[in-house]
Amino acid sequence: MELNRPETVAEVERAFIAYEKALVDNDVATMNALFWHAPETVRYGIAEVQHGGEEIRRWRETCAPVPRSRRLHRTVVTTFGVDYACVSTEFTSDATPLLGRQMQTWARIGDASNAFAGWTIVAAHVSLIEAP
Template structure:
């Protein structure tokens, strides 16, 4: 891997780590900072389809802040080039109904001046 891709890989890993911490601690400001502030940003969740950063922010601000803990079982970060990559996570979460397995895919883009941002995300839970 060349130096440019090595640095991009390190930066994207740091961004993905920051996202995970913000997610489980319900740090809405950091979560929103990590999403591209655009009407073209998309986030599909287990129970919602969100189009644009305004809908994503409203969802984040209104969702329950308890029970967000999860265990990352596997994470794969892949760069397509020095400014484009994706992060796939398999996670588990304990619920009153038992253990749930989920999957998360985030497509990231590095923008000049604002850095790495999620431009599209998809979260799903597996039926058990």
């Protein structure tokens, strides 16, 4: 298996940046398009848990948007072969003194001809901790 193939890393980075922009812009349609819509999808949020794409979509319709002041730090994209990746990042915002942490598991399971080369989030975890 090839680790961190440059073209695969670039594809995942593009998809991740698109997701992050959608998150800050509260673009629910794009966020939904980038999350796998399947019963196996899991999202652990700061104060909630969703199991399955349908639960994630219902939650997104009513959740508060992230602060526009959100800033990413120390983002790491690691790819395994050409169809699997993990993206880890830290984030801060004016809304809290806490440090946010976010991990996403991406898989190329969608239509490879779409704008995101088929990359889809299949699992995610978000948490907040006291800043070190």
